[in-house]
Amino acid sequence: MTRRLETFLDSLTQASSLDDLQSSVVRLRDVYEVEHLVYHSVKSTGQQYAALTYDPSWVDHYVAEGFEKIDPVVQGCFQRFTPVDWKRLDWSHKSARTLLGDGITAGLGNQGFSIPIRGPAGQFALFTVNHKASDEQWASFTTEYMHELILAAHYMNERALAMEGSDEIKAGQSLSPRETDALTLLAAGMNRSQAAERLKISEHTLRVYIESARFKLGAANTTHAVANALLRGLICL
Amino acid sequence: MTRRLETFLDSLTQASSLDDLQSSVVRLRDVYEVEHLVYHSVKSTGQQYAALTYDPSWVDHYVAEGFEKIDPVVQGCFQRFTPVDWKRLDWSHKSARTLLGDGITAGLGNQGFSIPIRGPAGQFALFTVNHKASDEQWASFTTEYMHELILAAHYMNERALAMEGSDEIKAGQSLSPRETDALTLLAAGMNRSQAAERLKISEHTLRVYIESARFKLGAANTTHAVANALLRGLICL
DNA sequence: AATTCCCTCCCCAGAAATAGGGAGGGAGGT
DNA sequence: ACCTCCCTCCCTATTTCTGGGGAGGGAATT
Structure with missing residues (x-):
């Protein structure tokens, strides 16, 4: 296991609040030297649980426009188990291209890689790396770090679920x-x-x-x- | 990333049938020098998709007795996100102890470690390592190999889902x-x-x-x- | 021995879902 | 421009589900 991942996992185990998760994400982003690193749980009830490096104004815009409903990253990851490069997703829809354009205007890189994660009670979260890079650079980055990113996503989600209290076993709620x-x-x-x-x-x-x-x-x-x-x-x- | 894991992942990427998965699991079991290694998807509809090193007679017995309904490993992992040591599960129920006893009679080790994995369409699978060991030995084994096991579980499930054809996006089935x-x-x-x-x-x-x-x-x-x-x-x- | 589930069966009245049908306006894509 | 899909509204009759109630036997735990 690489040192950079160990360091991240250490910072996670010490995390006791959402702010701590946020700090961990920022530090890991700097270690990988990418534009953005994002963990966010996806809920259609509205509120999301997130630790991210995006500009707050982009997040506001994203929420205000209801982009989570048409975001190919969210929709695509929802349907598959494997981590996915943003390029492989379906951007043909008009609204999807609007989202893409707005994102790049807001400082997002052109490349992205997202890992879907699912919790025991139907929770669904995304762990995403975003960067400005050529296709070749990005392919080599994702190939090299995929294993680490999967583990990072796993432990990130573990901490987030623990904070939500969702990893506790519900007492007396079992069915006959x-x-x-x-x-x-x-x-x-x-x-x-x-x-x-x-x-x-x-x-x-x-x-x-x-x-x-x-x-x-x-x-x-x-x-x-x-x-x-x-x-x-x-x-x- | 360790060589033993790379070897396993290579054998997985070449796997094109359930038998191949089975062989991969057997080889990885030998690499880790544990008693048993098991991947199995859990479905209440009956049929399961599995690659395992258990003795077939134990599997038959397990199915015949309907143990999947009371197995604390299955039930416990179903409720949590984090990998879990069998010792941490609730074995207080009478039927659970029967299962445990039968298992050890059938050649299972006293220690176990199971990783829950969830797919996009509600699939649920377990990746389990089983061994005969003292608590101390087992604790050191699980600590050392947990990262690898999580990755192995991830890729194993990826292959299994691909074979089921579940990672394909269903066309025309989207809702407005x-x-x-x-x-x-x-x-x-x-x-x-x-x-x-x-x-x-x-x-x-x-x-x-x-x-x-x-x-x-x-x-x-x-x-x-x-x-x-x-x-x-x-x-x- | 007592308690606490779990499984099984029964009645009834009111509320909700289902299966058919039809119709018009609007947005997006070929 | 045409076609397709989506959104919106309306009708009726039949079937199904819901929310109350009650009752007895068996298995497991304490």
């Missing part, structure tokens, strides 16, 4: 086997009578499981309960 | 912004009237979006559509 079965079948698209038939129980009984699961999950309705269970990793198709 | 909004609010537990009010459209219009999304996703009902959209990463709470 039958409740899990019920929600799983509903998530798979069955209605109650089909699911009951599959589980070889009466539809009435199935309903009790669904209600019980809904109660445990604090869900308002079946759809909410299924969504919650999926996000919390309580069921898996 | 309003459809995304609608499903997102439903996933958050709102009913149609609440969601319509939030989006400032009529409930009738909202219904059209839901139906349209259901059609695009090939979903049988709203719950199915929401579950699908969550798993495909089309919506995010």
Whole structure:
């Protein structure tokens, strides 16, 4: 393991606040001598959890324009597991090119490399390196540092999740086997009578499981309960 | 990056079948000189995608007993982001101790270390090292190799997902912004009237979006559509 | 031995979702 | 310019789900 990564991981383990994460990111950016380094969790509910080196005015502009909804980086990483070079993404959409242009105006480099990371409760985050470079320079940079970046992304996310308190195991929120079965079948698209038939129980009984699961999950309705269970990793198709 | 990891990654990039993954895992197991090395994707639908060094009879027993439903390794990793030492898991349940006993009888070591990995469409997989060792030996092993194991897990999963064809972007399956909004609010537990009010459209219009999304996703009902959209990463709470 | 889940079954009334249909305006891309 | 997709609104009837209630047996933990 390289020294620069060790140093970063040390600074992470000592991090106890978002500001600390921010400092770590800035230092790592300087070590790699790139334009920008960004960690941010993606939530459609609005608020994001981020540590980044972008200019605040760019971030404001990005949020104000609702760019997270059309950003090919966000959308593309959302759909894949592997880290991706920005060049490989689909920039054909008009709004995407607007975003790209605005970004470069705001001081972003033309090259980018983003690593998607997923947490246990459906959390999704991006770890991104951005730089001004030629395609050749960038290819050699990403090839050389990919392993390190993946690890950096992993540990960065680990710290961020720990601060969110999301890595704690939720007590008493586990579902019983039958409740899990019920929600799983509903998530798979069955209605109650089909699911009951599959589980070889009466539809009435199935309903009790669904209600019980809904109660445990604090869900308002079946759809909410299924969504919650999926996000919390309580069921898996 | 260490040579042993490079060798493993090379063998992975050449892997084109599950058998190749299996061979890679066996070789890496020998390099690390541990009892067992396991990659397996976890699906409640039954079939799993695995490359492992366990004895087939143990795997059969595990499946036959339905151990995946009560295995603290699976359950525990499902709930967290960080790699975890088996000792830190909750083995207090009776069935968990049965599993542990059966495992050791079947030739598993007393120590284990598992890394959870999540894919873009809700896939969940485990990368596990198992060995016979004292607590001290094991602690030093995991500390020394954790970075490598995380990377190995990452690339292993990358190959497995590529073979499943899950890293390809699904064409034409994207939802329109309003459809995304609608499903997102439903996933958050709102009913149609609440969601319509939030989006400032009529409930009738909202219904059209839901139906349209259901059609695009090939979903049988709203719950199915929401579950699908969550798993495909089309919506995010 | 007592308690605390979990599994199973049942009723009913009201609320919500579903399956069909139709219609017009607007933005983007070929 | 045309075509396609998206957004918006409206109707009706049928099916399904939700929210209350109650009850008994079994397994596991304390």
